Amino acid sequence: MPLSDELKAFIVQRAHTLGFAQVGVARAEPLPAQGLLAWLHAGLHGGITYMDRDPDLRLDPRMLLPGAASVIVLSSNYYFPVEDKKDSARGIIARYARGDDYHTVLSAKLRQLVQEIRKHAPAAQTRIAVDSAPVLEKEWAHRSGIGWRGKHSCIISPPYGSWIFLSEIILDLELPADQPMEERCGSCRLCLDACPTGALIRPYVVDSRKCISAITQLKPDQPIPIEHQAAMGNHLFGCDLCQAICPWNQGQLPPTTEAGFSPRPYFTNPLLTDLAGWDEAQFLQRTSRSPIKKVKYAGFMRNVQVALRNGKQL
Secondary structure (H helix, E strand, O other): OHHHEEEEEEEEHHHHHOOOOOOEEEEEOOOOOOOHHHHHHHOOOOOOOOOOOHHHHHHHHHOOOOOOEEEEEEEEEOOOOOOOOOOEEEEOOOOOHHHOHHHHHHHHHHHHHHHHHHHHHHOOOEEEEEEOOOOOOHHHHOOOOOOOOOOOEEEOOOOOOOOEEEEEEEEOOOOOOOOOOOOOOOOHHHHHHHOOOOOOHHHHHEOOOOHHHHHOOOOOOOOOOHHHHHHHOEEOOOOOHHOOOOOOHHHOOOOOOOHHOOOOOHHHHOOHHHHOOHHHHHHHHOOOOHHHHHHHHHHHHHHHHHHHHOOOOO
16 A cells, blocks of 8 residues: 555544544645635625635645645534524524534644644644634535535535534645545525525525624624614524525434534523523633634623514513
8 A cells, every 4th residue: 555545544544533524635736716706806705804814825725834735624523413492582503603612622633633643754744724724624625525515605515414514634745635526406495595684695605794693703892784683583693594404404414422512501492581691700601612702792692682682572
């Protein structure tokens, strides 16, 4: 077996041991610029201002790691079988945000995996990314065979559906590349029709200015736009509407094995009136190690107040 094949097999084995669901490899090469630049120039990134910084870095991993030859993409399953109640008196928090912050959980695992890689290749240079570095992770996930890009823009990867986190290791060693997965959405447009704000303006393109997930994560000093408050309903942080309706996310999906992604009970079907009673100390205690803490107490309570008004509880 060639050394590159041997190293890849080792990486895959160790990644699975660490709890990653899938591993794929793509060649580190420049990505087409047209889609990203058109999205930015149209202002569709809205308040996600970091997307406007350093687009050249996002388009070429070799600018992030000189000598980069491979992009290792890893998926992590965060699905758990919990039924969300259709009750306007209860808040909705996106599934990904009900447990520990995936950035922290996966960064630790990536660092462990890099240590394992260096046991086989001590001189290897790497750069890790967990939805933080300027990496177009969905494009790399498609190129590496992890899944295909659904019309809601999320990566769909049977048997996990789109309930997956993505993370990457950019490596200066050439590994055998995997083949992209064929798109399987066909003529389905359930996700496009499910978005109450019309944020999915066409297949694969999201207008972040209208996206409920992005709106609930506006900075604490920013008000929720009046024109989107009613459509926000009882969403408090994030939104799963376009994913929840996807046929690939139905049925008996494998539950996550990562304890850190298990939902905290007070983030599943919480009564809005209970949340409205939290003081800042309670918020900080209950959002410790949670992605929700990014909106701070003021931002979370802003969202709770909008949800209470929408549910006619104010």
